[in-house]
Amino acid sequence: MTGRAMAVRFLAMIAVAASAGPAAAYTASGDRIFPATLLLPQLTPGDEFYLNYNTLPQSSSGPGTPSRATNLTATYGKTITDRLGIYIEETYSAIDLSGGGTAYGWQNLDGDLKYLAVNDIDHEFIMSLGLDRETGGTGALRVGASPSGATKPEVYFGKGLGDFDVGYLRPLAVTTYTSFQLADAAPRPDVVENGIVVEYSIPYLQSKVRSFDLPEVVRKLTPMTEIVFTSPVGRSFGTRSTALIAPGVSYAGDGWEFAVEAQLPVSRATGSGIGVTAQLHIALDFFFSDSIGKPLFANP
Secondary structure (H helix, E strand, O other): OOHHHHHHHHHHHHHHHHOOOOOOOOEEEOOEEEOOOOOOOOOOOOOEEEEEEEEEEOOOOOOOOEEEEEEEEEEEEEEOOOOEEEEEEEEEEEEEEOOOOEEEEEOOOEEEEEEEEEEEHHHOEEEEEEEEEEOOOOOOHHHOOOOOOEEEEEEEEEEEOOOOOOHHHOOEEEEEEEEEEEEOOOOOOEEEEEEEEEEEOHHHHHHHHOOOOOOHHHHOEEEEEEEEEEEEEOOOOOOOOEEEEEEEEEEEOOOEEEEEEEEEEOOOOOOOOOEEEEEEEEEHHHHOOOOOOOOOOOOO
16 A cells, blocks of 8 residues: 555545434533644543544655654543543554655554543643553554553643733643653664643634634634654664654634644654644544443443
């Protein structure tokens, strides 16, 4: 499956999912709705499903080395209680090689346990804790899947400015992500990842600050920019630090979100050109609120 074929399949899945019916996908703290992120994990646990298409040119160093990486990722999230949830993620990759040819295969299976520790509604503040486990040896070596697994403690923060008297800046919000990936064995290195998302919610502007006469499509947009850094800790085994800036926009439909971001590498180790990522996010708790969309152990 080529990168173009993966894109066509991704768009087809969007069309099918979008026609399934209405719902509302979001992470909320009081009046603040945090849109789904594309590069970083979601801020809080939820009953949700999303598809992500991601392609980025690579810094090829000769024949047979990667010249472009294209990934199609499917993620399913399920709440156990109102605050605790699990995620299962799988990625299919197409790695274009310099000089011709493409390698195809699955990445390692990934699972994530996430807990909503704080949701301060009055101050639009969220803190979540996570523990991610990548199962080594479940993916294909030809697309870069490691035979060694890794465990990753995570912490998330989200803060909206709605409780501050800052006028038209009240729709602004910032979320952050920090993780420390601990490899099971060498030669896989330990890696620290940090990310920040800055977003400006036009729906919040319209409902909480001032209602402008805007086209309907604009009223549902949230421009946002994700910035992600990774760096090896201790012995790197040839792994280099990366930095990526991804500006884009999210559209909130009735029960779903669709977002697109450009990917701008900051270092050569990250990539060699502009990439793109797109995501369809569906809230199962609104589609199936009385069945698979509610926590396994819901409050009575």
